[in-house]
Amino acid sequence: MQMTGDETAPQKALVEFREIGKTYPNGTVALRNVSFQVIEGDILAVCGENGAGKSTLMKILAGIEQPTQGTIHYEGRQKRIADPNVAGDMGIGMVHQHFSLIRSLSVAENLALGQEPRRGLLIDRRAAADRVRELAQKFSLDVDPETKVGSLSVAAQQKVEILKALSRNTRLLILDEPSAVLTPQETQELFEQLRSLRARGVTIIFISHKLHEVRALANRITVIRSGEVVEDGVLSEMSDAAISKLVMGVDVTRASRNQRDLSAATPVVVVKKATVATGDSDRRIDAIDLTIRAGEILGIAGVDGSGQEGVVDLLCGNVQPDEGDISLLGRPMALATTLDWRRAGMAHLPGDRFQIGGAPHMSLVDNVMAGSHRDKQFTRGPFLRVDAMVARTNELIKTFNVRCLGPREPLNSLSGGNAQKLVAAREFSSNPKFLIVNQPTRGIDVAAAAMIHGELLRLSQNGTAILLVTSDLDELLQLSDRVAVMFDGRIAVVLENDGLTPERLGPYMLGLEKAS
Amino acid sequence: MIRSAFASTAITVGFCLFVLLVVLVPVALLYPEPGEVLSRFLLGPFEKTRYMGNIVELATPSMLTALAVVLMFRCGAFNLGVEGSFFLGGLTTAAMVLWMPLPPLVGIPLALLAGAIVGSLVCGIPGIVKATTGASELVSSLMLNYAAVFIGLFVLNYYLRDPTAAMLSSDRFPAEYRFESLIPRTRIHIGSIVAVVACIIGAIYLNRTSQGLEVRISGTGNDFSRHLGLNSVALNIRIQVIGGMIAAFAGGIEMLGLYSRFTWQNTTGNGWTGVIVAIIARDNPILIIPAALFIGYLQVGGDLVSRAFGVPTEIVSLIQALVMICVTSVAIFQHPALRKFVQGNRGEAAQ
Known part of the structure; x- marks a missing residue:
């Protein structure tokens, strides 16, 4: 591990990970000996492939998961972040890739959830709405507290998520692939907002796959590969090629x-x-x-x-x-x-792999074979030849390098990238x-x-x-x-x-x- | 996936036992001999062959109606016409038996088939109306149940009624048309075997045939089946007609298995029990068999304590209701079609 820092600026570590390790009960090692610092006032990009362990690390910091090894130091003191509430009290807020908002409730209700202002036995709705307005103004994130979340655009919902994460005196904001659901224009706007948050003294960690976004936003970068930190340093000192090599472990041949x-x-x-x-x-x-x-x-x-x-x-x-x-x-x-x-x-790889391109609760076999389930090769009369279908699925899983536990797993147990590869396998293999x-x-x-x-x-x-x-x-x-x-x-x-x-x-x- | 199916079965069994005790223990405590009430309810149904026979008799029609419900739910159709289909199926079969002078070997299958076809309308029409106008099959099938009952009563009153009988009922069925009991001291008839076999065929159909795969895809929502180019509208109608036929067939079997005349003056509740069984079985045709037996067992147990100690039979409904609440509240989070239905339209992804 190499530590390069910007020597001119005064630096104070807000968070320090010391030899964090995480092994799941089934033996999967998600993180191994992870040590690095998050400098106060930085925008830190955490990069790595799907499944490299970056989300796990962030969940540990947000109190959602517990490390099996190592310690976290926050403002110089060792802390045990037992649950998300503790993280919230410490000033750590996280925005997840999949929103955790309740669509049928209003923005104010969503933000108040769990910390409702009360008047007697009742929830003080006006106070809740006022609080949202105050927050929205403070961070110049423009949302209407009375609107139902379900009627907001994805970008606006994300603003609400960010406000929610900021609602408890937050000093460290974690965003898990914030731009994955946004259009380029919305991403630009989000980045403006994040920069202005930083100007207000909020430290930001964001997880991303996209190098040009990392460049546009972050000043430091930590690269995680197979559960280990392989690089940690100042972004401007690294070339794109060097970063992608670090992320992948090999040179990416585009x-x-x-x-x-x-x-x-x-x-x-x-x-x-x-x-x-x-x-x-x-x-x-x-x-x-x-x-x-x-x-x-x-x-x-x-x-x-x-x-x-x-x-x-x-x-x-x-x-x-x-x-x-x-x-x-x-x-x-x-x-x-x-x-x-x-x-x-005609074949078609649609934009939404879980809603249009596949059935999330059905098995990989069913998802891959859907469409060719009437082919002679896979049927005997009205019956399906399940063995032939499983064999074909295994073959496609192998050729398209889909990481999964087996062909009978449901599609929604796969990560987004692997699900996309599976749907692509079905569509592309029909010649x-x-x-x-x-x-x-x-x-x-x-x-x-x-x-x-x-x-x-x-x-x-x-x-x-x-x-x-x-x-x-x-x-x-x-x-x-x-x-x-x-x-x-x-x-x-x-x-x-x-x-x-x-x-x-x-x-x-x-x-x-x-x-x- | 197999492990997850096992886990959800285990959860369901756990819920059933939990609810059973939560309801039964306080109720039993109201009586001078609470231990007796409990053991009568829980163990009583196994004491005599006759009681066990009752469990199977009660489970037989609900297995078939549950199978109809499962097929329709799995295809994404929330059709509750099984109750009316069951009623019309029983009526038509009774009418055929009374009116058709054919030897039983031909007459019985023909009567059951006629019942299935006529009864299928109650599920089929809402399916067609949904496809052509977009009207919710849930509402139209529920309403059509009442229409089915009144049509049935009209036919019974004006065409089938035995004027010499003291109550509103048809003539007696010829003895040779009635199913014989398979096991002495019970009324278990061939219909029970048919029901079990039907559930197994249902499982094979859903999981091992090309059309079954289309049904399951169609049940996950329209976007994916449209993406694949499947004609899910036609499939939906077909499944609702088949579901109606199965429920109506169950009505015919019930009629010939347990009755000597047609005496129904309202829907029998076998369709609703089928919905309960389908939900407890989590839309899995094989699990319908134990789920239907469990509900039958509750009914027999409730009957026994009611007769012996005067415990109101409503506690059975209470147990059923609580089991339903527990099972569905989990199912709502797990079943994509049900979740979609509950949310009204396309909800966000599960995570």
Whole structure:
């Protein structure tokens, strides 16, 4: 372990981990000899792969889990953080990746939960609301205390979570992958808020997979790999390559695309003047023209809600166009249902792996085989050949490197990245002629993302036409042969990706420029 | 997954025992011989072959209605038409037996089939209405139960009634149509075997067939089945018709197994018991068998203490209700379809 510090600034350790170890009863070692300091007033990024142990460490600090070894020192004194209440009293607040808010209660009620202001036997609602306003003003996080949490956007819910974490004189705020559920714009706003919190003297620890976010926000970084601290230091002294090498343990070979000329390749999907004027306003599309050729990856860029979801709905058969034509390999598809699309060779990796892409409570076998459960290979008459299904599932688990206990585990026992790999395994293994991928790597770790990128490029080399919808511009520009930028339900421009930059796309995404 | 299924079964058994004691002990203490009341309730049902026979007789119809409920719940349809299906199934089977001069070997299956088809309407119609108009199958099936009863009473009163009988009932069934008792000193009939076999077939259907997989996928919510391109609307209707047929078939079996005339003047409660059994069995067809026997055992035990000590039989309902509350409160957190239903629409993920 190497300790590098910013020698010029006066430093005081707010938290010090001393040889923290955590072994679960089943023998899994989550953390081993973890020692480092959290400097007061810093924004510390904790990086590492899924399952590296960073969340466990943060849960120990927040009192949710207990270490099996080692001690935590807070403001120089050894402390035992027996439960989250103790952590709260000490001034430690944590914002979890999955929100712990009650949707049917108002913001004020959620914040008051567990520490309700009372008037006699009753809860003093006005005092609760006033407290929220006061807090919101103090930290300039703008929320209305009376609104029901369920009716708030994800970004606003996160603000409420942060307020909740800050509500007890919090000096140390822990955020577990705060940007995983946010759009890039919302992430920018969140980062502004976190910076202003820091200016108010709150120390921040945040867990992230995304290097550019770490760079944008943090000043220190701690890298955890397989339960051990492999790096701890000042961020500006480290290169991206060095960090990703530390996170992964090896150099990440970023899958990269070869520049190809695909203008002669067969058009697989052709969309002509397709319009969908009904449904949610951010899913409407207006006179879309698109051609995706065999072996081509067509990326769709745009500010969220510019109609990308509408194009996905249209091309997977969720909706039929009110006007216009679609064809897949020359076959008319304007009236096709999802089943027709699938039969014609479409596959689809959806944006939400637990709601749309899979059934969280069903087994991995069921999740992988769903869709091919009528194939001759896996049936005998009306019956399923369970042995063949399990064998196939094991095979896919192996090829796609899905970390799990076995094929009979439910899908929701997997981490986000592994669940995504499993859903991708199902969709990619059907040898699709046309593949839709929607936010393929949102919220998953670098290694899983690299694996999915590699698979996408391999499929495109084998002639699959791919539609890539993503709000991650790096990903978009890394993979796409051409980029269509959408604005307000229309395609603003289609650009060849010969060295495209985000700056080039920006004006089209914001509707400032249109193709002439 | 197997371990988790075992764990939830163990939890359920634990709840049942816990509730049993929490209700029984205070009630027993009200009587001069509390120990007697307890042992009569808990051990009495096993004292005589006849009592054990009663358990099986009571469990038989609820196994089948529970199977119907489980199939529909697993497909995501909260259809409570089993009560009405059971009633109409019994009525139609009775009418067929009385009106059709056929040898029993042909007549009995035909009467049961006719009962199943007619009775399936009570579950099937709400399914179709849901698919075409979006009206909640829960509400329309509940209402249709009443319609089924009044249609049944109309038919009974005007077409089946035995004018010579002192009460409102049909003519006597010909003796050769009635199921024989399989075990002496009990009224256990072939229907019990049919019910057990049906539950096993139900388990195989859900877990080992392509369509069963589609049912389970469809039950987890529409987004995933739509993503896969499954036609879950058609599947939903089909399952509700099948569920109605099973419940109505149970009504026919009950009629021929335990009755000599059609005498029902209201719904029998076997459908509701089926819902209770389905919930205790946690939507698992195999677990329906012990769950139905457990409810039968409670009813026999309650009956015995009521006769011997005058303990009100309502305590059985009380135990059932508390078991239901315990089991469902856990199930709400675990069962995605039920959770979705309770929350009204798409709730957030479980974590």
